[in-house]
Amino acid sequence: METQAHNKKQLEDVLVLQTHALNIDDEEEHPPKQEETPPQLFEVEAILKYEFKNKQLLEEAFTHNTYDTENNLSYERLEYIGDAVLNMLITQEHYFLYPNLSPGALTRLRSANVDTEKLARVAIKHELHRYLRHKKPLLEEQINEFTKAISEYPLHSYGLIIAPKTLADIVESAIGAVFIDSDKSFEIVCKVFKRLLEPMIDPNTIEKHPIAELQEYCQKNKVDFKFIDLWEESKSVEVFVNDKFVARGSHGSKKKAQSRAAKSALDLI
Amino acid sequence: METQAHNKKQLEDVLVLQTHALNIDDEEEHPPKQEETPPQLFEVEAILKYEFKNKQLLEEAFTHNTYDTENNLSYERLEYIGDAVLNMLITQEHYFLYPNLSPGALTRLRSANVDTEKLARVAIKHELHRYLRHKKPLLEEQINEFTKAISEYPLHSYGLIIAPKTLADIVESAIGAVFIDSDKSFEIVCKVFKRLLEPMIDPNTIEKHPIAELQEYCQKNKVDFKFIDLWEESKSVEVFVNDKFVARGSHGSKKKAQSRAAKSALDLI
Known part of the structure; x- marks a missing residue:
């Protein structure tokens, strides 16, 4: 714990020094990413609030x-x-x-x-x-x-x-x-x-995967759904519910196109 | 460490007691699996050499x-x-x-x-x-x-x-x-x-997966190989090297049939 407190003090010093350095360059406050000097690795220690031995x-x-x-x-x-x-x-x-x-x-x-x-x-x-x-x-x-x-x-x-x-x-x-x-x-x-x-995802904030959610929805409501694979033609996947077109998803990856189609379908039905 | 030594002592006592119990029933030595009494969970502590709190x-x-x-x-x-x-x-x-x-x-x-x-x-x-x-x-x-x-x-x-x-x-x-x-x-x-x-597998004792090994062997020796899928017909997979039949593997799982075919091929070439 003492070492930790010591590290914390050192990191605070680094932060004060950095702020000081910024103020010399420029009186206005601005986030470091707009700085022109390339990022220095020691700044990571301030982000982590951990000083490497x-x-x-x-x-x-x-x-x-x-x-x-x-x-x-x-x-x-x-x-x-x-x-x-x-x-x-x-x-x-x-x-x-x-x-x-x-x-x-x-x-x-x-x-x-x-x-x-x-x-x-x-x-x-x-x-x-x-x-x-x-x-x-x-x-x-x-x-x-x-x-x-x-x-x-x-x-x-x-x-x-x-x-x-x-x-x-x-x-x-x-x-x-x-x-x-x-x-x-x-x-x-x-x-x-x-x-x-942070923010950690917990049982209240976790969402189901769209395909799993669509499956569950259709099962619960006793409707059929299917994906139509249009990958070769148009890099897209379509969702049909009870044989009617509902939504289409497109993406460079087929799996993601399918997820997008499911997500759109869920938004619509 | 003291607790550990204490635990060890207790476990030794358990083992002595068990051995003693065995000797009362039957003077001959025999492994516990031939016992007719059903296995008792506390014996797991002797196997692990760890006593649960x-x-x-x-x-x-x-x-x-x-x-x-x-x-x-x-x-x-x-x-x-x-x-x-x-x-x-x-x-x-x-x-x-x-x-x-x-x-x-x-x-x-x-x-x-x-x-x-x-x-x-x-x-x-x-x-x-x-x-x-x-x-x-x-x-x-x-x-x-x-x-x-x-x-x-x-x-x-x-x-x-x-x-x-x-x-x-x-x-x-x-x-x-x-x-x-x-x-x-x-x-x-x-x-x-x-x-x-134990025995832990280390970099000297690890073997490559037969399919990866066959691929490597064929690449190194500049020969072609291919799998012929006879799954539907006979639950087997054949390996051909330079278009000549070399080996066959069969198994209830297709992946394992393929592995077996590769393994047999490696043994032969």
Whole structure:
């Protein structure tokens, strides 16, 4: 706890210094993303409110394997262990928080809180993606598209939008880096990332997947529905309820086109 | 550590008592599975070398949901958390043990050590399945078939034999039970289950999946291979190398028939 308090004090100093530096450049307040100086990795420590003992872990966590092929630096191993740590922490939290939830419901709830889309949202929200060193030419555009798309779905789209995996990766690699740096402390990882993972999806806010929901609706109301696959012709899928056309969904991925069609159908029936 | 030593002493006492009890009934030595008295759950503590503070957890861990439908007792939630704990422990161990292994290789290695077949083998080896309370009429036969099948593959068949999921489930639920009972101690879970999970599969003993291996072999030796699907006709799959028939595999599952065909082809070419 003393070390934590000490770290907190140091981080506050960093933040004060940063604010001070901003004020020298420019008296107006503005978010750091409009700064012209490139993002510095030490700023991640202020975002996480965690100071690394081993700064190389921080560097590794924010380096994509395209960035420095000579030295083979890559976040992938940290992402690998971070994924297991996050999975463990959420599993444990839900287990005790929801003693009456079935394993099936627990699995769906965990998935909504740790899947690619959820973690990609975390990266965007806390601007972690700004610190990723990479040479992936298409990534910026994918991030822009994703950022635009999530505004339509405040919590989760449940498969309707495609999240760039790299965004989720850096959240997991950051978790892995804090885990290793803190000498495998689940407690510290939990303290650091609980805030960043907010808002957590709980049994009240979780939504069903549109296809599952459509199935359930039709079963309950004793109507038939079917998907008509127009993939070859038009990259789209249509939903027919009791043999009548109801909705169409289009997307670069067939699965997502189907989800969109189901979602539109649910909005209409 | 003191508690552990104390627990160990208590367990030794239990074992001595059991041995003593056996000697009263019958002077000859024989393994407990030939006993006519039904297996008692407390014997699991001797197998695990762990004494539960909360015996209800032990009971829950060894109860299938078919056994006591009135009270809704089932190992499923313990299995759910045990799965995450095991995944975490193996991930962590491999991360530090193999600093040069890629995430892909780490994933394959972890999978071989925690998948259904591996855990089902653990259940059989330590006779944990004898203590499962269930009303699954076909389980005994599945267990017998599995026990026979694994004798052909000392470490792992990598998909060639089907393991009853229930067997793997009870290893995970036992892990979950010890985790909860030990107040979430990864250290204690690790101590209890490391021995039971032996022999661990390592980078030297892991085998590739036969299909991946056949692909690699053919690529390296610049020969073509293809599978001929005879599923509809004969529940089998054939392998042709450079358009010549090499091997056939049959199985109730098409994927496994394909694996078997690949394995036979590898043995022959």
